[in-house]
Amino acid sequence: MAASFASTRCFLPLYQSRHLQNNTTSSCSTVPLHLNRNSNSNSKLLSLSSSHAGRNGFNAVVENERKKDRLSSFSQTAAVRNLMGSVTNTQALRFAVVVARFNEIITKRLLEGALTTFHHYSVLEDNIDVVWVPGSFEIGVAAERLGKSQKYHAVLCIGAVIRGDTSHYDVVVNSAASGVLSAGLNSGVPCIFGVLTCDNMDQALNRAGGKSGNKGSETALTAIEMASLFEHHLK
Numbered sequence: 001m002a003a004s005f006a007s008t009r010c011f012l013p014l015y016q017s018r019h020l021q022n023n024t025t026s027s028c029s030t031v032p033l034h035l036n037r038n039s040n041s042n043s044k045l046l047s048l049s050s051s052h053a054g055r056n057g058f059n060a061v062v063e064n065e066r067k068k069d070r071l072s073s074f075s076q077t078a079a080v081r082n083l084m085g086s087v088t089n090t091q092a093l094r095f096a097v098v099v100a101r102f103n104e105i106i107t108k109r110l111l112e113g114a115l116t117t118f119h120h121y122s123v124l125e126d127n128i129d130v131v132w133v134p135g136s137f138e139i140g141v142a143a144e145r146l147g148k149s150q151k152y153h154a155v156l157c158i159g160a161v162i163r164g165d166t167s168h169y170d171v172v173v174n175s176a177a178s179g180v181l182s183a184g185l186n187s188g189v190p191c192i193f194g195v196l197t198c199d200n201m202d203q204a205l206n207r208a209g210g211k212s213g214n215k216g217s218e219t220a221l222t223a224i225e226m227a228s229l230f231e232h233h234l235k
């Protein structure tokens, strides 16, 4: 297991590697990170390298990560199994997407982002079902039913809660979050939280394909990784 891991070429989605960069980006492209066995003959350390030499601050931070790798011999020895979902072997994976109609102008864009990401990562259209519910409050119960159906490897939950004048916002946000969490725990199928929780419409538009990216795309990638982790490693 560890030997094959050493030669794995691993594509981390850019948004997930934001913490490695000084600048932020709205793109959802990937940064190829190569996991290499250390050239030191007896060493079992793995290190990261990137072909994106020009990225601002990226190399310095990768070098810093390498240092941490060298120090952290516990998690990097060949004896330790590292299990992680892949985003490349997706053709057998099936997904349900639960979408809230409330604030539909936002949730439709999030759904579009999610479907585009599924397409980019070769998830088959026939393997995706989209289920509409009235509002984010209703997402959890639908997600749990879908998870328990055993038809899907992951359930992606999409909604947009935007603060109004009363405390209703907090109730809907907390219910949506705990509903999605419970759906995952109760069904044993990863239920992914793609619900925007925003103070105003501008914040929501920015995260639905605007200058802050598309949360639907990002969470679709999370769904793929978790589906793959469960299907290929945690069965």
Ligand SMILES: Nc1c(NC[C@H](O)[C@H](O)[C@H](O)CO)[nH]c(=O)[nH]c1=O
Pocket: 100, 102, 103, 134, 135, 136, 137, 138, 159, 160, 161, 162, 163, 168, 172
């Ligand atoms: N205000 C928002 C809602 N409210 C509706 C609830 O989600 C629910 O449908 C209703 O209370 C009936 O149970 N939903 C959102 O998704 N976003 C909001 O901003």
Ligand SMILES: CC(=O)[C@@H](O)COP(=O)(O)O
Pocket: 161, 162, 163, 164, 165, 166, 167, 168, 169, 172
């Ligand atoms: C997030 C909400 O629940 C919102 O639409 C409700 O608005 P209000 O608090 O003004 O009733």
